[in-house]
Amino acid sequence: MTRNQVGGSRGAARPSDASEGRGAAQRAAAAQDHERPVLEVDDACVTFSRRGAEPVHAVDHISLSMAPGSIVGLVGESGSGKSTLAKCIVGMQPLDSGSIRVNGMDVRQVAKLRGHERAGVVQMVFQDPYSSLNPRMKVGEAIGEVLDTYEDLDGAQRRSSVNELLDLVRLPAGIGDEYPSQLSGGMRQRIAVARCLAARPSLIVADEITSALDVSVQAVVLNLISSLHRELGFSMLFISHNLAAVRYISEDILVMHTGRIVERGNAEAIVRHPRDPYTRSLVSAIPSLDDAGRDVLYDPQWVAKQRRAVDGGEIR
Numbered sequence: 001m002t003r004n005q006v007g008g009s010r011g012a013a014r015p016s017d018a019s020e021g022r023g024a025a026q027r028a029a030a031a032q033d034h035e036r037p038v039l040e041v042d043d044a045c046v047t048f049s050r051r052g053a054e055p056v057h058a059v060d061h062i063s064l065s066m067a068p069g070s071i072v073g074l075v076g077e078s079g080s081g082k083s084t085l086a087k088c089i090v091g092m093q094p095l096d097s098g099s100i101r102v103n104g105m106d107v108r109q110v111a112k113l114r115g116h117e118r119a120g121v122v123q124m125v126f127q128d129p130y131s132s133l134n135p136r137m138k139v140g141e142a143i144g145e146v147l148d149t150y151e152d153l154d155g156a157q158r159r160s161s162v163n164e165l166l167d168l169v170r171l172p173a174g175i176g177d178e179y180p181s182q183l184s185g186g187m188r189q190r191i192a193v194a195r196c197l198a199a200r201p202s203l204i205v206a207d208e209i210t211s212a213l214d215v216s217v218q219a220v221v222l223n224l225i226s227s228l229h230r231e232l233g234f235s236m237l238f239i240s241h242n243l244a245a246v247r248y249i250s251e252d253i254l255v256m257h258t259g260r261i262v263e264r265g266n267a268e269a270i271v272r273h274p275r276d277p278y279t280r281s282l283v284s285a286i287p288s289l290d291d292a293g294r295d296v297l298y299d300p301q302w303v304a305k306q307r308r309a310v311d312g313g314e315i316r
């Protein structure tokens with residue numbers, strides 16, 4: 001592990017045996033080089049300048065390296081530069097200087113790829129799945145359209161692959177015939193995750209994917225991401241302003257403040273013994289207790305109960 005490398009110790013990279021024999025599910029675990037870092041950010045800088053205002057150093061000399069097969073958490077308060085860094089990684093925001101490589105390929109090269117070659121490198125899941133799903137397209141079609149970039153499937157094969165991906169995100173096959181507006185926020189987010197997995201990316205960047213959801217549904221989505229990760233072994237940069245959520249899902253975290261990474265390493269160690277004053281302020285603000293005083297994100301029985309409620313259709 002290099003000086004800046006995070007992630008990798010939990011279930012390094014390989015999809016678990018649970019995915020053996022699964023069709024779309026198994027293939028959704030992206031092909032990746034198990035030696036090379038899945039993400040390498042080298043001295044990346046982005047500054048926004050506006051006339052009459054101080055320039056904002058949104059990404060200020062950031063370097064990091066992420067081992068494949070890990071979920072690494074990126075946490076920081078609003079305006080710390082998380083989304084700007086995320087956009088740089090997926091090629092939506094150019095760097096002023098520095099470089100970013102995903103699975104060994106410079107993001108500027110990735111931008112020149114087309115179709116499944118491009119889709120298979122890095123995918124982003126956004127905070128608001130409603131804006132990333134076409135309101136006029138049934139959700140099964142939205143997933144099928146991604147599968148079409150890979151394979152020439154006939155109608156039955158396509159339906160079966162779509163259903164398999166829906167099953168993977170714990171949704172019934174019938175949901176495929178519904179439109180995004182007919183689904184709850186949590187269900188839409190699970191469709192966005194299924195769509196992302198259908199592209200089999202080497203790296204998934206998840207930017208505040210639970211922030212717009214009710215607390216009960218947040219726990220369900222976090223739980224789902226965790227179990228999918230155990231099953232498929234994908235690589236994910238999980239971004240949130242919520243340290244409790246990041247700690248729940250990631251073994252290793254990066255703490256971002258005013259465009260810089262101020263602390264990095266094992267999540268439990270950082271939460272228990274934060275060294276940086278900014279991290280200390282985040283730790284003291286973990287809002288993870290529900291009305292009854294239970295730790296919402298860490299009570300496995302509560303999470304299991306919520307999950308049963310979702311499976312039973314009580315929470316949508």
Ligand SMILES: Nc1ncnc2c1ncn2[C@@H]1O[C@H](COP(=O)(O)OP(=O)(O)OP(=O)(O)O)[C@@H](O)[C@H]1O
Pocket residue numbers: 048049056058076077078079080081082083084085241
């Ligand atoms: N296109 C832009 N033009 C000018 N300034 C920008 C632009 N995008 C972001 N910024 C500024 O860069 C800084 C970092 O913004 P960014 O959205 O990356 O933060 P964030 O950590 O994702 O915040 P949040 O938690 O609210 O999503 C902020 O000061 C923001 O106002």
Ligand SMILES: [Mg+2]
Pocket residue numbers: 082083084208
């Ligand atoms: Mg953001």
